[in-house]
Amino acid sequence: MPTTLVWFRDDLRLTDNPALTWAAERGDVVGVVVDETTSRPLGRAATWWRDHSIAELSERVPLTRAAGDPREIIPKMASELGAEVVWNRRYHSTEIDAAVKDACGARSFPGFLLTEPWEMRTGSGMPYRVFTPFYKAVQAHLAAHPPSVLPAPALEGQSRIDVPTYPAWADTLAEHNTPGELAALDRFHAFLDGLADGAHYSNNDLTPGATSGLSAHLRFGELSPGYVWAETVALAEAHPAAAADAYAFLRQLVWRDFAWHRFYHLPDLHLHNVRSQFDAFDWAWSEHADPMAHPYAFARPEMDGTAEHLGQLAAWQRGETGIPLVDAGMRELWLTGTMHNRVRMVVGSWLTKNLGIHWRHGEEWFWDTLVDADVASNPFNWQWVAGSGDDAAPYFRIFNPITQQEKFDPLGKYVTKWRPAALLPGYPEPMVDVKESRKVALAAYEDIKGVSGPQVG
Ligand SMILES: Cc1cc2nc3c(=O)[nH]c(=O)nc-3n(C[C@H](O)[C@H](O)[C@H](O)COP(=O)(O)OP(=O)(O)OC[C@H]3O[C@@H](n4cnc5c(N)ncnc54)[C@H](O)[C@@H]3O)c2cc1C
Structure with a gap:
C-alpha cells in the first residue's frame, strides 16, 4: 500500500478534508503537524486552542508533531517513509510551501x-x-x-499527542471553549x-x-x-x-x-496601512507596547518615558477605561479569548478614534488574546475600524460607546455579565470625554482627507 504524508496546518479535521481523503483513498496515511517559526508566531490564546485541537485530532488520526523548519522536516519524513506529500492550501507562508514542493513534489488542495x-x-x-x-x-x-462535501475517511491508528501545561490564565479559556x-x-x-x-x-x-x-x-x-x-x-x-x-x-x-x-x-496587512494616506496620520505609537515582545505584560508607561497613551492603552487592555461597554468587551476577551463582533468594533473605535492610539496596538493585543486570531481577519478588521483599510468604516463613523450600549445592550445584560462594577455608582469616569475626543478625532480625520496618495493594492 502506498503511504501518503498529510501535512496538517489550519485544517485540523477529518470531514471535508480533501488532502486527507485523497491520501486515505490511496493507501496508508501518516499525518504531521509542524510547530514552525514563522514571521508572525501565533499569539498565546490561539496557541492554546491549536494545542488542544491537535490533541483532539491525534485521537482519531495517526499524527506526529514536529518542531522546526518544514523545508527540512517534510522532505526528510517523506523520504524516510517513501511517501507522497499532500496538504490543503494556506495563503500565508507560501514561500515555505513552494520550497517544500520543489524539494519533494507535494500535491495541494483547496479547503480553507x-x-x-x-x-x-x-x-x-x-x-x-x-x-x-x-x-x-x-x-x-x-x-x-x-461546494461538494467529502465525508470523513475511515482511518486506522491514533497517536495521542498530549497538551502541554499552561499557566493559570488558560483555565478560564478552557471554561469557555472546547477546541476540536x-x-x-x-x-x-x-x-x-x-x-x-x-x-x-x-x-x-x-x-x-x-x-x-x-x-x-x-x-x-x-x-x-x-x-x-x-x-x-x-x-x-x-x-x-x-x-x-x-x-x-x-x-x-x-x-x-x-x-x-x-x-x-497585501501580505503585510498587519504592518502597513492599506490606504497609504494614513501613513501621515498622527496615531500614538510605541515600539515598546508590543505584547508579544513583552510576554504576559500589559503596556507599561515607564517603558516609554511618560507617554500618556501607554497608560491609556494599558487601561484599555485591562478593561478599565471607564466606558462600560468597552470595559465589558475587554474583560470578555481576556477571560474567554473571544469578543462579540459588535463590541470588537466599539472597542476598536474607542482605541483608534477617541484615544487616537495606533490600530496596530489594538491588533497586537487581539492577536495575543483572541482564540480566533488570524493573520487576515484580525488586521483586516482593525484597518476597517480605523478607516485605513479597504471598504473601511468611513472616517466620520466614530461609534459612541454610550449610545451603542443603549442600542445593543439596553438592559445591561452584557455589561453585567462581564463588568458588573461598571453599572454601579462610583465606577471611574471615562478617561477622555466622549464628545470632546470625538471632535478631536473628527478634526484629525478631516486633515487626512486632504492628503492625497496612491491607494495600495
Ligand atoms: C477589530 C476586529 C478584529 C477581528 N479579528 C478577528 C480574527 O482575528 N479572527 C476572526 O475570525 N474574526 C475576527 N473578527 C471578525 C468577527 O468579530 C469574528 O469572526 C466574530 O466575532 C466571530 O463570531 P461568530 O463566529 O459568532 O460569528 P458569526 O456572526 O456567526 O459569523 C460566522 C463566521 O463568519 C466569519 N466572520 C464574521 N464576521 C467576520 C468579519 N468581520 N471578518 C471576517 N470574518 C468574519 C467568522 O469566521 C465567523 O465565525 C474581528 C472583528 C473586528 C471588528
Missing part, C-alpha cells in the same frame, strides 16, 4: 476558503476591494460551483437546529448564541467553510422561514473570504 483568491476578479480583472460586489460574485460563483472538530460539528449543528426551530441569527445581538460562535473552529479548519455553506443552504431550502437568517449568517462567512483575499494581495 469558499473561493480561491485568484478565482475572484472584477470585470476589469482586478481583485475586489469592496465587499458588496465581492459578496455577489462569491454567491454567483458558488451557485455555479456548489467534534465540538465544532456539535456547535454548528446545534446552531442550524436552532435556526430550523425559529431561533434568530443576528450579529447585532449580544446575547450568547445569537451568532454561531464558530470563528475559532473555522480559524483552525476544524470545519470547512464549504461544508458550512452547503449545510446552511440546505437548511434554508428545507426551512424557508429560516432562510433570511441563514443567508445573513453566510454573508458574514463571506467576510472571512474577503479578508483572506485582501491579505493574499
Whole structure:
C-alpha cells in the first residue's frame, strides 16, 4: 500500500478534508503537524486552542508533531517513509510551501476558503476591494460551483499527542471553549437546529448564541467553510422561514473570504496601512507596547518615558477605561479569548478614534488574546475600524460607546455579565470625554482627507 504524508496546518479535521481523503483513498496515511517559526508566531490564546485541537485530532488520526523548519522536516519524513506529500492550501507562508514542493513534489488542495483568491476578479480583472460586489460574485460563483462535501475517511491508528501545561490564565479559556472538530460539528449543528426551530441569527445581538460562535473552529479548519455553506443552504431550502437568517449568517462567512483575499494581495496587512494616506496620520505609537515582545505584560508607561497613551492603552487592555461597554468587551476577551463582533468594533473605535492610539496596538493585543486570531481577519478588521483599510468604516463613523450600549445592550445584560462594577455608582469616569475626543478625532480625520496618495493594492 502506498503511504501518503498529510501535512496538517489550519485544517485540523477529518470531514471535508480533501488532502486527507485523497491520501486515505490511496493507501496508508501518516499525518504531521509542524510547530514552525514563522514571521508572525501565533499569539498565546490561539496557541492554546491549536494545542488542544491537535490533541483532539491525534485521537482519531495517526499524527506526529514536529518542531522546526518544514523545508527540512517534510522532505526528510517523506523520504524516510517513501511517501507522497499532500496538504490543503494556506495563503500565508507560501514561500515555505513552494520550497517544500520543489524539494519533494507535494500535491495541494483547496479547503480553507469558499473561493480561491485568484478565482475572484472584477470585470476589469482586478481583485475586489469592496465587499458588496465581492459578496455577489462569491454567491454567483458558488451557485455555479456548489461546494461538494467529502465525508470523513475511515482511518486506522491514533497517536495521542498530549497538551502541554499552561499557566493559570488558560483555565478560564478552557471554561469557555472546547477546541476540536467534534465540538465544532456539535456547535454548528446545534446552531442550524436552532435556526430550523425559529431561533434568530443576528450579529447585532449580544446575547450568547445569537451568532454561531464558530470563528475559532473555522480559524483552525476544524470545519470547512464549504461544508458550512452547503449545510446552511440546505437548511434554508428545507426551512424557508429560516432562510433570511441563514443567508445573513453566510454573508458574514463571506467576510472571512474577503479578508483572506485582501491579505493574499497585501501580505503585510498587519504592518502597513492599506490606504497609504494614513501613513501621515498622527496615531500614538510605541515600539515598546508590543505584547508579544513583552510576554504576559500589559503596556507599561515607564517603558516609554511618560507617554500618556501607554497608560491609556494599558487601561484599555485591562478593561478599565471607564466606558462600560468597552470595559465589558475587554474583560470578555481576556477571560474567554473571544469578543462579540459588535463590541470588537466599539472597542476598536474607542482605541483608534477617541484615544487616537495606533490600530496596530489594538491588533497586537487581539492577536495575543483572541482564540480566533488570524493573520487576515484580525488586521483586516482593525484597518476597517480605523478607516485605513479597504471598504473601511468611513472616517466620520466614530461609534459612541454610550449610545451603542443603549442600542445593543439596553438592559445591561452584557455589561453585567462581564463588568458588573461598571453599572454601579462610583465606577471611574471615562478617561477622555466622549464628545470632546470625538471632535478631536473628527478634526484629525478631516486633515487626512486632504492628503492625497496612491491607494495600495
Ligand atoms: C477589530 C476586529 C478584529 C477581528 N479579528 C478577528 C480574527 O482575528 N479572527 C476572526 O475570525 N474574526 C475576527 N473578527 C471578525 C468577527 O468579530 C469574528 O469572526 C466574530 O466575532 C466571530 O463570531 P461568530 O463566529 O459568532 O460569528 P458569526 O456572526 O456567526 O459569523 C460566522 C463566521 O463568519 C466569519 N466572520 C464574521 N464576521 C467576520 C468579519 N468581520 N471578518 C471576517 N470574518 C468574519 C467568522 O469566521 C465567523 O465565525 C474581528 C472583528 C473586528 C471588528
